[in-house]
Amino acid sequence: xxxxxKKQKISVKGIKFSIKKxxxxxARAYLYLMKNDLHKQPFGFIEDxxxxxxxxSKGYGTKIIKEIIKEAKKQNCYxxxxxSRYPRDKVHKLYKKLGxxxxxxxxxxxxxEKNQGRFQTTF
Numbered sequence: 001x002x003x004x005x006k007k008q009k010i011s012v013k014g015i016k017f018s019i020k021k022x023x024x025x026x027a028r029a030y031l032y033l034m035k036n037d038l039h040k041q042p043f044g045f046i047e048d049x050x051x052x053x054x055x056x057s058k059g060y061g062t063k064i065i066k067e068i069i070k071e072a073k074k075q076n077c078y079x080x081x082x083x084s085r086y087p088r089d090k091v092h093k094l095y096k097k098l099g100x101x102x103x104x105x106x107x108x109x110x111x112x113e114k115n116q117g118r119f120q121t122t123f
Contacts, residue, residue, distance in 0.1 A: 010035065013042075015071060017064050026052040027060040031068045033075055044072040044080040049091075061094055069098065 012034050019027040029049040033042045046068055051060045065082075072080045083106045084091045092102070 017067055017071075019060055019064060021055075026055050027064050029064050029068060031071055033072075033077065039078050041076050041078040044068070044075070044077040046080065046082040049082075057090070061091070062098070065094070065098055 012032055015031045015033070017029050017031065018025050027050065030047045032045045032047060034045060035042045046065070049061070049064070051064075069080060080100075082095055082100055084095065096102075
């Protein structure tokens with residue numbers, strides 16, 4: 001049996017959303033638009049959501065995520081994925097309030113970790 005692995009580069013579009021206050025970025029999130037062979041439309045993936053600690057629970061997260069949802073709809077995404085670590089109950093509550101559903105688990109491998117200011121592979 002002849003078998004081979006083929007790699008094909010695909011394009012991914014990323015959009016950074018940020019909120020500045022007094023010329024300082026106090027909130028940010030990224031929307032990545034990706035495609036797969038299952039759907040004609042792209043899907044959105046939300047990454048690196050950050051709200052300055054002193055401004056949390058003041059509506060910044062809601063504002064930035066609502067803007068991302070609006071953009072994902074504009075880009076004709078068939079779904080939008082947001083991930084969050086288990087202890088982030090306030091974030092989970094926000095996502096549910098904005099229409100997200102708990103859909104499953106995220107599995108990941110950290111390929112690089114900080115170690116004394118340098119990155120190294122974990123395996």
